[in-house]
Amino acid sequence: MTxxxxxxxxxxxxxxxxLKSWLRIPSISTxxxxxxxIRRAAVYxxxxxxxxxxxxxxxxxxxxxxxxxxxxLKAPGKPTLLIYGHxxxxxxxxxxxxxxxxxEPTVRGDNLYCRGACDDKxxxxxxxxxxxxxxxxxxxxPVNVKVLIEGEEEAGGESIxxxxxxxxxxxxxDAAFICDTGIPAKxxxxxxxxxxxxxxxxxxxxxxxxxxxxxxYGGVAPNPLxxxxxxxxxxxxxxGHIHVPGLYDKVRKPTAEELKFWHEDPLHINESLLExxxxxxxxxxxxxPPMERMWARPTLEVxxxxxxxxxxxxxxxxxxxxxxxxxxxxxxxxxxEEAFTLFExxxxxxxxxxxxxxxxxxHGGEGVMVLPxxxxxxxAAAALKETFGKEPIYIREGxxxxxxxxxxxxxxxxxxxxxxxxxxxxxxxxxxKYSLTQFYKGIRTVASFLQKLA
Amino acid sequence: MTxxxxxxxxxxxxxxxxLKSWLRIPSISTxxxxxxxIRRAAVYxxxxxxxxxxxxxxxxxxxxxxxxxxxxLKAPGKPTLLIYGHxxxxxxxxxxxxxxxxxEPTVRGDNLYCRGACDDKxxxxxxxxxxxxxxxxxxxxPVNVKVLIEGEEEAGGESIxxxxxxxxxxxxxDAAFICDTGIPAKxxxxxxxxxxxxxxxxxxxxxxxxxxxxxxYGGVAPNPLxxxxxxxxxxxxxxGHIHVPGLYDKVRKPTAEELKFWHEDPLHINESLLExxxxxxxxxxxxxPPMERMWARPTLEVxxxxxxxxxxxxxxxxxxxxxxxxxxxxxxxxxxEEAFTLFExxxxxxxxxxxxxxxxxxHGGEGVMVLPxxxxxxxAAAALKETFGKEPIYIREGxxxxxxxxxxxxxxxxxxxxxxxxxxxxxxxxxxKYSLTQFYKGIRTVASFLQKLA
Numbered sequence: 001m002t003x004x005x006x007x008x009x010x011x012x013x014x015x016x017x018x019l020k021s022w023l024r025i026p027s028i029s030t031x032x033x034x035x036x037x038i039r040r041a042a043v044y045x046x047x048x049x050x051x052x053x054x055x056x057x058x059x060x061x062x063x064x065x066x067x068x069x070x071x072x073l074k075a076p077g078k079p080t081l082l083i084y085g086h087x088x089x090x091x092x093x094x095x096x097x098x099x100x101x102x103x104e105p106t107v108r109g110d111n112l113y114c115r116g117a118c119d120d121k122x123x124x125x126x127x128x129x130x131x132x133x134x135x136x137x138x139x140x141x142p143v144n145v146k147v148l149i150e151g152e153e154e155a156g157g158e159s160i161x162x163x164x165x166x167x168x169x170x171x172x173x174d175a176a177f178i179c180d181t182g183i184p185a186k187x188x189x190x191x192x193x194x195x196x197x198x199x200x201x202x203x204x205x206x207x208x209x210x211x212x213x214x215x216x217y218g219g220v221a222p223n224p225l226x227x228x229x230x231x232x233x234x235x236x237x238x239x240g241h242i243h244v245p246g247l248y249d250k251v252r253k254p255t256a257e258e259l260k261f262w263h264e265d266p267l268h269i270n271e272s273l274l275e276x277x278x279x280x281x282x283x284x285x286x287x288x289p290p291m292e293r294m295w296a297r298p299t300l301e302v303x304x305x306x307x308x309x310x311x312x313x314x315x316x317x318x319x320x321x322x323x324x325x326x327x328x329x330x331x332x333x334x335x336x337e338e339a340f341t342l343f344e345x346x347x348x349x350x351x352x353x354x355x356x357x358x359x360x361x362x363h364g365g366e367g368v369m370v371l372p373x374x375x376x377x378x379x380a381a382a383a384l385k386e387t388f389g390k391e392p393i394y395i396r397e398g399x400x401x402x403x404x405x406x407x408x409x410x411x412x413x414x415x416x417x418x419x420x421x422x423x424x425x426x427x428x429x430x431x432x433k434y435s436l437t438q439f440y441k442g443i444r445t446v447a448s449f450l451q452k453l454a
Numbered sequence: 455m456t457x458x459x460x461x462x463x464x465x466x467x468x469x470x471x472x473l474k475s476w477l478r479i480p481s482i483s484t485x486x487x488x489x490x491x492i493r494r495a496a497v498y499x500x501x502x503x504x505x506x507x508x509x510x511x512x513x514x515x516x517x518x519x520x521x522x523x524x525x526x527l528k529a530p531g532k533p534t535l536l537i538y539g540h541x542x543x544x545x546x547x548x549x550x551x552x553x554x555x556x557x558e559p560t561v562r563g564d565n566l567y568c569r570g571a572c573d574d575k576x577x578x579x580x581x582x583x584x585x586x587x588x589x590x591x592x593x594x595x596p597v598n599v600k601v602l603i604e605g606e607e608e609a610g611g612e613s614i615x616x617x618x619x620x621x622x623x624x625x626x627x628d629a630a631f632i633c634d635t636g637i638p639a640k641x642x643x644x645x646x647x648x649x650x651x652x653x654x655x656x657x658x659x660x661x662x663x664x665x666x667x668x669x670x671y672g673g674v675a676p677n678p679l680x681x682x683x684x685x686x687x688x689x690x691x692x693x694g695h696i697h698v699p700g701l702y703d704k705v706r707k708p709t710a711e712e713l714k715f716w717h718e719d720p721l722h723i724n725e726s727l728l729e730x731x732x733x734x735x736x737x738x739x740x741x742x743p744p745m746e747r748m749w750a751r752p753t754l755e756v757x758x759x760x761x762x763x764x765x766x767x768x769x770x771x772x773x774x775x776x777x778x779x780x781x782x783x784x785x786x787x788x789x790x791e792e793a794f795t796l797f798e799x800x801x802x803x804x805x806x807x808x809x810x811x812x813x814x815x816x817h818g819g820e821g822v823m824v825l826p827x828x829x830x831x832x833x834a835a836a837a838l839k840e841t842f843g844k845e846p847i848y849i850r851e852g853x854x855x856x857x858x859x860x861x862x863x864x865x866x867x868x869x870x871x872x873x874x875x876x877x878x879x880x881x882x883x884x885x886x887k888y889s890l891t892q893f894y895k896g897i898r899t900v901a902s903f904l905q906k907l908a
Contacts (some may be wrong), residue, residue, distance in 0.1 A: 026499070030767030071782025091769055099663070139841035155767055200768045209732025210551070211883040215853025218783050219694070219747035220727065220736040225756035225778070230692050232683035240673070256666070273674065282674040285809040293673035301668045302679035303771050304762035309779060313484030313609055314654045314816045315545055316781060317757050317882050324679070325554045327761060327770060328674050352692035354737040362768045399669025428771050429665040 003137045004447060007271070011133070012231065012440055016112070018048070020105040020359035022087075023114040029065055029088035029155040038065045038151050041087045045124075045149050046070075052132045059297045060224045062159035065151030072207040078454050080144040081376075085124030086402055087179065089116035097430035110436050117434040118425040123179040124149060126420070126439055128370075130446035133391060142454035146173060148402070153180075156200070156363025157402055164403075168410050175376035175414050178448070181397050182304040182421030184269050186437065189384035191377060192417035194295065194396030196403055197214065197330035197367035199340045202360040203347055205241070205322045210295035212318040222354035224322035225307045231357070232324060234350040235343075236300045240284030240293070242328075244339075244346045247298055252369075254296055258396075262291040267393070272315045278425050295396035298339075299329040325362070332405075333360045336364035341427070365402020366409075376453060382450035384418070385440055419451070457591045458901060466894055467586070470566070473668040473893070474559040476541070481543035483519055483609040492519045492605050495541045497577075499603050499818065500524075508601070513869045516613035519605030525596045525688075532908050534598040535830075536867065538857055539578030540607035543570035544762045546883045551884035564890050572879040577633040580601060580874070580893055584900035596908035600627060604857070607634075610654070610817025611856055618857075622864050629830035629868050629907070630861040633900070636850055636875030638723050640891065643838035645831060646871035649851030650750065650856055651784035651821035653794045656814040657685065657801055659776045666772040673752040676808035678776035685811070688780060688804040689797075690754045694738030694747070696782075698793075698800045699769045703753055706787045706823075708750055712850075716745040721784075721847070730877050749850035750794075751871070753783040779816070785853060790818035819856020821861075828868040830907060837903035838872070841895055846902035872903070 001009075008015075026054040028034040028039035040179070042059055049057035049070035056071040057260070065088065092102035092115050100106035105114040116122065134141055148171065150160040166170060183190040207222035214221075235244050254262070269299050270290050274280065284293045309315035309323030330339050351357040370377065372394050384392040397417075420442040424431045455463075461645075462469075467680040482488040482494035489616030496513055502512035503524035510525040527534070543804070546556035546569050554560035559568040570576065579779065588595055603624065604614040618625060634778035637644040661676035690696050708716070724744050728734065738747045777908045784793050798813040805811040824831070826848050838846040851871075858869050 030769065031765065052603070091763070091765060093763070093765070095663075152528055154769075158807065184810075197657040197670075198770075199697055200770070207733070210880070210885075211548075212731060213853065213882040214753070214757065214781060215558060215652075215783065215851070216877070216881065217727070217731060217748065218753035218755050218852055219751055220744045221731055221736045222733060222737045225759050226686060226690060227692075228759075229683040229686035229756065231689035232680060236680060238681075238684050252871065273671070277666060277671060279661070279676060279808060281808055283806070284677045285671050290674045297673055299668070299672035301672050301677055301770075301772055302683065302762065303668065303769060304764040305679050306760050306764040308756070308758035309545070310758040310777070311485070311545060311547070311759040314779065314781075315484070315608075315757060315882065316652075316654070316755075319758070322759065323764070325768065327668060327768075329669065352653070352737070354735055381741055395667070399667065400674055423670070426664070427670065428769065430662075 002220040004133055006145060007133050007137050008443055015129045015443065019122060022121050022125060023105045023439050024103055026103045027088050027151065029152050032219050038088060041152055042066045042068050045087050045180065048128050049147060053126065053435065054136050060163065062163065065264050066162060067160060070147035072141055075141060075144045079141045079174035080146065080162050081173055081450070081453060082176040082407065083127055083145060083147045084121045084176060085127060085149045086151065086177045087124065087149050088151040089121070090154050094430060099431055100131065110317050112436060113431055114432045115203045115432050117432050118421045119427045119432065120153065120180045122439060123419050123421065124444035125443065127179050127446050128451065129205055129443045134441065134447055134450060142451045143403055145318040146171060160403060163405060164406050164410050167321040171411055173411060173413050175416060176411065177405055177416045177418070178401060179419050180401055181417050181419035182423065183271065184267055184395065184423065186422065188267055189388040189390065189391050189392035190395050191372065191380055192397045193372050194369045194392050195331060195401050196398055197334065197336050197365050197402065197405065198327055198400035199325040199330065199336045199364045200362040201343065202362055203228065203362065204358045206320060207354065207355040208320050209305040210319050212374045214316040214318050217318055221318050223318050224355055225319060227352045227355045228305065228324055231347055231350045232302055239286065241296060242300045244342050246342045247339060250333045251298065252402035253330050254292065265291070269300060272423055292447050294398040296331050297336060298331060300326065300328050316323065329400065330367055332367040332369045336366055365400055366405035367400065368405035368408050368415065370408065370415050376414050379452040380418045380449050381414045383445050386448050388443040458587055461587050461591050462897055469583045469897065476568050476579060477559045478557055478577050480557045481542050481605065482545050484545060484608050484778065487544055492542060494612065495520050495526040496520045496605055499541050502582050507589050512901055514617065515616065518613040521614060521617060522603035524601035525803050526595055529595060529598045532550045532597045533628035534600065535907060536625055536630040536861065537581055537599060537601045539581060539603045539630045540574045540605065541603050542576065542605040542608050543575070544608050548884060552882065553885055565887040566885045566890055567885055568884050571886050572875045573881045573886065574607065575875050576888040576893060577875065577896065580896035581633050581900050582905065583897045587897065588901055588904060596905045600625060608783065614857060615860060618860050618864050619756060625865055627865060627867050629870060629874070630865065631870045632855060632858055633873050634855055635871050635873035636877065636879065638877065640876065641846065642721055642848050643842040643846035644819065645834055645846050646784060646824065646851045647848050648823045649821050649850055649855050650779055651788065651790050651819050651856065652854035653784065653790045653797065653818045654781040655797065656815040656816055657682065657691065657780055658666065658776045658812045658814065659829050660775050660810040661808065662719060665774050668770040668772050671772055675739055675772050677772050678809055679773060681806045681809045682759065682778055683807055685801055685804045689800065693740065696752060696754045698796050700796045701793060704787045705785050708746065719745070726877055729904065740880045748852040750785050752788060754786060756780050758796060783854065786823045787823040790820055794818060819854055820859035821854065822859035822862050822869065824862065824869050830870050833906040834870045834872045835902050836906050837899050840902050842900040
């Protein structure tokens with residue numbers, strides 16, 4: 001057993017405790033009442049960096065939530081790796097569906113249940129623990145390291161975007177590493193080479209100046225909820241086709257290799273997806289294989305809708321206002337600003353007469369495609385092969401990590417998207433969890449990755 | 455000045471105070487936490503009846519909220535009038551839009567603001583005060599009177615329906631009088647000869663077994679909110695046409711006289727409607743005049759909708775469930791049970807693949823048309839002419855008072871629908887109010903009506 005392996009094995013229990021302490025801080029970035037928790041979670045990350053022995057470890061104030069920055073540059077001649085993570089988490093509602101309190105880390109079987117257990121405190125912590133192990137065993141790191149951990153990933157990420165655009169020279173690096181993705185199954189190591197962008201909006205529809213009685217005004221009054229339904233149904237049909245003119249124009253054609261993989265599904269990804277969702281069939285564009293729909297096609301989803309009387313029983317009101325949260329996922333080359341313009345135009349075009357429609361942009365970010373044959377990605381592949389015992393596959397992911405596109409475009413650095421989440425980790429849902437096996441294997445893989453990168 | 459007029463004039467202040475005390479009891483029938491208030495409001499009505507000098511004045515227990523029953527039958531040879539009212543009120547949300555607390559009666563100008571100020575405590579109280587005035591001045595009433603006040607009008611009215619169907623002999627009468635309607639303007643007295651029925655439903659759509667991350671599953675996951683939008687948009691188009699096959703089959707053709715009135719709108723009702731709503735145009739079936747749409751056409755309205763993430767900011771969730779409250783208003787001859795069957799069938803037919811749809815029936819009731827030339831209605835018309843100084847018009851109303859149909863069908867009694875509400879009374883909305891002028895004029899009109907009926 002190597003010294004490194006011994007150190008990791010002996011410290012697994014403490015690594016887990018350190019993660020649990022971080023998880024107990026409810027750092028929900030979208031809810032203003034958690035501002036103090038956000039700060040506590042950021043300070044906790046700084047303390048971790050100091051403990052590892054980083055030369056610099058500090059908070060960077062922003063217009064929003066602080067960034068955590070760490071720097072260790074004592075490996076002259078070696079490449080510099082920029083490591084990214086985020087310490088903020090999603091809200092927890094509906095809280096009644098959690099089997100244990102959402103901010104009380106609870107181990108059941110091989111899983112640690114807690115909001116953030118995977119996304120992204122669990123995955124960020126495993127990287128920090130890989131750094132710790134390397135430093136403690138060797139007194140040094142194999143490469144130069146810059147760490148940037150943000151607190152707004154679930155809230156649009158404006159502050160980090162501003163920072164990267166303003167100070168690209170401070171973040172100069174030979175490669176960026178983002179540990180915020182998953183793999184298809186425990187025994188299928190994977191590297192992500194494509195991510196979708198996103199535009200998140202709120203559509204607000206206003207009718208009469210006040211709520212009306214449907215007995216008095218039903219038949220002649222504008223109904224914002226009915227209008228909202230007409231707009232949403234007009235944006236996407238029951239077969240999953242999005243009716244936003246121009247949206248599909250720039251979608252990049254997949255390669256023959258991609259198409260083969262998606263059509264043949266050699267790893268039986270489709271099966272586990274159906275099981276995860278608890279449904280018997282996929283919805284959406286049936287002319288495309290499910291993986292293409294999830295990873296490479298634009299999607300339009302309604303995340304929330306509210307208006308009128310939603311209590312128990314009956315109230316015969318025609319409400320004055322209705323609201324829906326709607327996002328578009330955008331494959332690389334479909335720019336978010338452009339998509340928002342097309343979307344807004346279409347929503348207004350679909351609005352029935354008699355209502356006023358406002359489209360708010362909540363946040364947006366770009367998709368990205370990286371080249372699998374760059375040295376940093378090959379180093380990650382070799383590390384995965386070492387810990388998982390087999391070659392990783394190269395897949396896309398349907399989610400959005402706008403920072404990946406930003407690193408790629410502004411810092412001109414190859415981006416390694418290597419994470420250890422599993423499809424049933426319940427990200428953004430009740431009972432989010434992280435596999436302890438994946439957590440510990442992740443630490444070993446990242447340590448190996450850094451060594452190979454050197 | 456007659457003795458009656460003197461009594462009413464001298465007691466106006468106390469009449470208002472008695473109404474205010476009743477209004478302060480938040481008797482919301484659809485919210486279980488107000489069960490005690492419901493009972494207090496019922497007891498208050500019993501006390502009013504006792505104060506007038508009714509022989510019987512009592513609560514009738516039901517499976518739901520109690521009925522208030524009063525009886526005074528000491529006018530042999532005179533007709534018996536069954537008087538109906540309701541002591542329950544609508545919920546008050548959105549409470550932040552009220553200019554004064556919803557259960558603190560507040561006079562501003564000629565108006566009394568409070569939930570229930572008009573619907574129906576205000577209108578029920580004016581009838582009780584007419585009875586009181588007649589009794590105090592004459593020591594007797596001009597006709598035999600049965601009073602039945604329910605506590606579930608805003609909650610489906612099942613208990614009174616059961617009671618009327620079970621004990622029709624107890625309620626035997628020569629005419630029924632319902633004071634729960636309005637008039638088009640302060641100077642336009644009116645009698646209602648038609649009401650719509652109603653079916654109130656909740657449509658529940660279920661997709662995956664849990665909330666999903668739209669980045670992971672967007673494109674292949676069922677989205678209940680999108681499905682709900684498709685269903686709602688399929689039920690009624692942007693031009694107000696309801697696409698529920700069979701629904702329009704039995705709609706009764708209006709008379710030539712009705713059509714003339716609706717098309718010509720000699721009283722400029724349309725103008726005040728637009729002003730009330732604060733909009734510049736009517737929506738709905740443009741091939742029918744607005745009054746026909748409101749009073750004589752079936753309507754389908756969404757009253758509330760909820761699902762997914764509706765907090766501040768963004769959450770990229772594909773929710774597992776979405777719900778909408780939808781009602782249909784039904785002109786006479788379109789039976790509610792039949793309409794529900796057609797509606798449920800259509801909703802299920804519209805449901806996209808991959809979601810489960812459940813249609814709950816919340817409550818329902820029938821519409822009614824009465825003949826304007828019966829003696830009780832002519833007595834009401836004469837009373838209105840006396841107090842308003844002009845002949846009343848005969849109009850329909852778009853709302854639903856299922857008890858009117860029930861009295862008409864089960865008790866075989868002509869039903870007088872005479873109320874004093876105004877179009878801007880904000881029924882079921884924030885800042886519900888009642889005009890004090892209407893309240894006092896209502897007392898005089900009802901007293902006159904009873905005398906003429908004798």
